[in-house]
Each structure stands twice: as C-alpha cells, then as structure tokens.
Amino acid sequence: MLLHLGRIPTVVISSAEEAREVLKTHDLACCSRPLLAGSGRVSYNYKDVAFAPYGVAGSFSTGELIPFVGWIVDQITGHQARTERVFHQLDTFLQYVIDDHLKPGRKKKQDDLIDVLLGIEKEQAELGRAAQFTKSNIKAVLTNIFLGGVDTSANTVNWAMAELVRNPRVMKQVQDEIRNRVGKKGRVTEGDIDKLEYLKMVIKETFRLHPAAPLLIPRETMSHCKISRYNIYPKTMIQVNAWAIGRDPQYWTDPEHFFPERFADSSIDFKGQNFEFLPFGAGRRICPGMHMGTITVEAVLANLLYCLIGNYLMGCRRKTLIWKSEPVLVLLSLRRLL
Numbered sequence: 001m002l003l004h005l006g007r008i009p010t011v012v013i014s015s016a017e018e019a020r021e022v023l024k025t026h027d028l029a030c031c032s033r034p035l036l037a038g039s040g041r042v043s044y045n046y047k048d049v050a051f052a053p054y055g056v057a058g059s060f061s062t063g064e065l066i067p068f069v070g071w072i073v074d075q076i077t078g079h080q081a082r083t084e085r086v087f088h089q090l091d092t093f094l095q096y097v098i099d100d101h102l103k104p105g106r107k108k109k110q111d112d113l114i115d116v117l118l119g120i121e122k123e124q125a126e127l128g129r130a131a132q133f134t135k136s137n138i139k140a141v142l143t144n145i146f147l148g149g150v151d152t153s154a155n156t157v158n159w160a161m162a163e164l165v166r167n168p169r170v171m172k173q174v175q176d177e178i179r180n181r182v183g184k185k186g187r188v189t190e191g192d193i194d195k196l197e198y199l200k201m202v203i204k205e206t207f208r209l210h211p212a213a214p215l216l217i218p219r220e221t222m223s224h225c226k227i228s229r230y231n232i233y234p235k236t237m238i239q240v241n242a243w244a245i246g247r248d249p250q251y252w253t254d255p256e257h258f259f260p261e262r263f264a265d266s267s268i269d270f271k272g273q274n275f276e277f278l279p280f281g282a283g284r285r286i287c288p289g290m291h292m293g294t295i296t297v298e299a300v301l302a303n304l305l306y307c308l309i310g311n312y313l314m315g316c317r318r319k320t321l322i323w324k325s326e327p328v329l330v331l332l333s334l335r336r337l338l
C-alpha cells in the first residue's frame with residue numbers, strides 16, 4: 001500500500017512474502033527516520049532520537065504533516081519548545097554520565113559500554129580520520145540502546161500478563177510448569193529457564209500478537225527498486241507492518257486467539273528467518289538486543305508467575321485487572337521474593 005505520511009511517500013508492507021523481499025533483498029538505506037516527534041528531516045541524528053522519552057515521541061507534530069509552514073503551528077502550540085526541553089534534559093544527563101567516566105582516577109572493575117565508546121572516540125581522534133566518532137555519536141548510541149532496550153521488554157511482560165489473565169487455562173499451565181520445574185527454591189534463576197518450554201511458547205505467542213515495534217524501524221530506499229510488481233522510487237519510506245503479518249490468517253490458524261501451543265513442534269522462530277513472525281525485525285537492521293531482550297522477558301515473567309498467587313488474580317474482576325495489573329503483580333512478587 002502506497003501512502004503519503006506528511007510529505008514523505010511511504011510504502012506499507014503487510015505480507016510475509018513482501019517483507020522477505022524488502023528486508024532481505026532490497027537496497028535499503030541503513031539510516032532510518034525514526035517516527036519521533038520533531039523536525040521532519042529525513043535523518044537519524046542524536047537530536048531526533050533523543051525526542052523519544054517523556055511522552056514527546058509519537059505526539060502530533062504539524063511540521064511533520066504540513067510542509068514549509070507546519071513548524072509555525074508547532075511554535076504556537078508549544079510543541080517545539082517541549083521537544084527542545086526534553087532534548088536538553090536528556091543531553092544534560094548523558095553529558096553528566098560521560099563526564100563522570102572521564103574523571104581521572106575513577107574506580108572501575110572493568111570497562112563498561114561508555115568506556116568502550118569513549119575508547120573508540122579517542123582512537124579515532126588520534127588517527128585523525130575525516131569522519132570521526134564524536135561525543136554526540138556516543139550519546140546517540142546510548143539513547144538508542146536505552147530506548148530500544150527498556151520499553152520493549154517491559155511492554156512485552158505487560159502484554160503477556162494481560163493475555164494470561166484473560167486465559168486462565170494458559171495461566172494455570174504455565175504456572176504449573178514453572179513451579180514443578182523450579183520447586184521450592186524461592187526464585188527462578190537463569191539456569192531454570194532452559195527447561196521452561198511452555199513459558200517460551202507463551203512469550204512467542206505474546207510477541208506474535210503484540211510486537212513491541214509493530215511497524216519495525218522505518219527504512220528508506222536508496223535506489224529505484226521493485227516490490228512485488230510495483231515500482232518504488234528512491235527516498236521512499238518503507239514500513240513493515242509486523243503486527244498485521246503476525247495476525248494474517250494466511251499464515252496463522254485462528255490468528256486472534258492466544259494459543260501458545262501453536263508453537264509446539266514448530267520450527268518458527270523470531271530470529272529473522274521466518275517472515276510471518278517478525279517481533280525483532282529481520283535483515284541488516286534486526287534488533288541487536290534480541291538475546292538480551294528475550295532473556296529479560298523470560299526471567300521477569302517466570303519470576304512473576306512463580307511468585308504470583310494465581311487464584312487471587314483469577315478472583316479479581318478481569319477488566320479491572322488488565323488495566324491495573326502492573327502494581328498488583330509487582331507488589332505480590334516482591335512480597336514473595338523479599
């Protein structure tokens with residue numbers, strides 16, 4: 001489907017075959033234009049990325065929609081000022097963290113990510129390369145990891161809990177599995193998770209129905225190409241609708257139904273080879289934190305379910321619970337864990 005998002009021609013891909021064509025074959029720019037509020041430029045710079053937190057991301061920007069004059073409305077509504085304020089807050093924080101790492105005589109057991117990035121910056125400055133890795137690049141990488149790594153895992157756990165509360169049969173089965181395998185140890189450790197087959201299926205089913213990035217990261221065509229039989233011109237934005245593909249009845253039986261067993265004895269995985277299942281994307285821009293994200297979701301969910309008093313939850317009014325589950329779950333788990 002071809003549409004214009006503001007001033008940018010955009011193609012939305014909603015079938016696994018086209019997704020395979022796009023993500024594997026086409027010459028798509030590595031730079032993306034994150035759909036965050038802001039400038040309307042086709043770019044991927046630190047300032048654009050930094051607009052994401054604090055609710056600025058996804059907020060309506062007239063500058064994005066109406067070419068040339070839209071920015072005036074953003075000035076009047078205060079959108080521009082809010083965006084700048086968020087950027088400065090985040091920038092100040094990141095600068096503080098970087099300065100802290102640059103303090104002489106700082107005590108450290110081993111290099112962390114910021115030390116490594118500062119090392120690259122120093123190395124490139126010494127080599128005197130034309131295109132250098134700067135402090136701004138370091139801040140962009142940190143913001144990217146922060147954005148990519150936190151909400152995605154947290155939202156997946158929330159969705160999994162919501163689905164389990166709506167499906168008592170699955171809730172009971174997954175809790176039984178965890179409690180039988182882990183016994184009375186008090187908490188689920190990383191070593192236990194390998195044995196939890198059903199939990200993994202529950203997580204896969206949650207990824208299928210509720211992908212954390214439903215349209216993946218936008219791509220941009222670098223040259224003229226063809227998708228199916230359509231001619232796509234350079235500088236067209238490509239959005240892959242992983243949400244729609246994950247619910248397409250062509251690939252999934254009874255797609256709206258939360259049914260983890262569909263993954264039993266199935267080779268379908270989220271590692272970017274099965275284009276009907278793309279919770280982490282695919283191709284060159286596949287999520288680099290896939291392993292860490294999965295482990296985090298597995299560990300948090302397993303511990304929540306292990307400690308959760310299932311009957312208490314089932315007794316609650318479900319509707320209320322879906323919206324208010326988070327604090328209840330956290331409190332219950334903490335009570336058991338501490």
Ligand code: HEM
Nearest residue numbers: 148149152153212213216217279280281282285287289293
């Ligand atoms: C359940 C957890 C996670 C999910 C569902 C998820 C999902 C995704 C998706 C769908 C993309 C876009 C891929 C594409 O367009 O092909 C992405 C990109 C990215 N993810 Fe994740 N992610 C998760 C966890 C993490 C974690 C833990 C980190 C880092 C610590 C991370 C860092 C990133 C980064 C840096 C990108 C951008 C890659 C690029 O720009 O090329 N993600 N993630």
